[in-house]
Amino acid sequence: MILLDGRKTSSDIKDEITLEVAQLKKDGKKTPHLAAVIVGNDGASKTYVGAKVKACNRVGFESTLVELPEETTEETLLAQIEELNNNDDIDGFIVQLPLPKHIDEQKVIMAVNPDKDVDGFHPTNVGKMALNLPTFISATPFGILELLERYKVETSGKHVVVIGRSHIVGSPMSILLSQKRTVGNATVTITHSRTTNLKEITLQADIVVAALGIPEFLTADMVKENVTVIDVGITRVEDNTKKSGYRLLGDVAFDEVSKKSAFITPVPGGVGPMTIAMLLKNTLLACKRSN
């Protein structure tokens, strides 16, 4: 069993980006600049955004953090987005989700200039992804493709079973892995809550992508020998033996499934750490495209 080490891979990617940014600066080119907008005081969101800013510093990007109060109106937020759209120094930006309930998230996503939408959430970018055109692939699916590529996990002609049809993971993964691309050309089955014979299907999988958000859902009896398992789930469960009072569980019963796996991502330390690295990659791409 080989662990798909997201922490190490993410760190490798950041090192590569650092070198590239140093070269850009040496050549007198523009330094990539990522902005992040956060509305309100959600603790988890603040942590995520903080990590993104920190990652920018590490690789030599410029970063701008725009913090808006919880009571910000939709109108004010949209005006802020328009300002970032029009600011030539900003190569890409993200609006941290979720937003306060009085703001229409879809409207906000639609307002971001697709050319600066390094989260890849704008319908135009989702459409380009589905059409296999150059675009910003959103961080989680992009990170999974990158992990599979760097560990040379063969996907062509393999049967991938995706569990979960979310717009941010399950659906794009099923689209991407079926396409004609380096990490792709797989036969892909997408399953979800309405699937009636899930185990029968997962037992056929060469690769399982578990992205349904139910801790330890995928058990050893559901997979065949030498399966590759990508665990996208991450759920906090109470654990009094931990100082924090909780531990993180994936959608895969790791201990038992890993024994049958050729490759498997751990949780934490698998898919999670990849997302920020891919956001940086998209920002670098945005900078190169527009300069």
Added chain:
Amino acid sequence: MILLDGRKTSSDIKDEITLEVAQLKKDGKKTPHLAAVIVGNDGASKTYVGAKVKACNRVGFESTLVELPEETTEETLLAQIEELNNNDDIDGFIVQLPLPKHIDEQKVIMAVNPDKDVDGFHPTNVGKMALNLPTFISATPFGILELLERYKVETSGKHVVVIGRSHIVGSPMSILLSQKRTVGNATVTITHSRTTNLKEITLQADIVVAALGIPEFLTADMVKENVTVIDVGITRVEDNTKKSGYRLLGDVAFDEVSKKSAFITPVPGGVGPMTIAMLLKNTLLACKRSN
């Protein structure tokens, strides 16, 4: 075995649209107006566009046909599209494909205002489709959904196997049928030229969508009893016994597969006739949205 009769269903839809347009006119509302742009002299393209204009007349739409010579430059075509984008009387328009080789098709598709893109080919509309947001679903997938709905073919929890991953049929069908929607909630497997065990997979299918473009590819030994079969293929093959010198074949060996089928589309007269009806539906929708 029940035939999914696209000719009759298409005619029913046109009748419904006719009534609705009559009502719009009676209420003093705008009459839907579809424009079609054709470049060059391709015979098949002229026939398709002609059929679309004729269908507009039948349901009471206004229509405009823009015929440009083969040697039209990309620049001229883009200017024509911009004119249609800005013409408030035009609710929706299509640019008949394929275009002459000196014109970049993707650039042309990108130039169409997504709100007038009744073909549903613009990335923004493809993205909205993938995100299950209101949009123009392109004619062939939309027609298949409509056939399944009108014949009350159950899709929820069923296993759909799509053969072919084209951007205009296979890929959108696999996305749409897996979504949370009236005709949807299916477990979907997308297969293609790199699939290694196709028969093993099609034998599990409750519904097969064959869209690979190889005449009579799907044979009876590849499907289980009571399967539903959607045949999207349409290939001309020489036939000296016919006056025209050819006959049309689908991707399904109809005679043998139909014997095992619960529902099946014939070729011709199945999916094909649905496409124009769905183009009219999208145009009506565009008109209602913008007025």
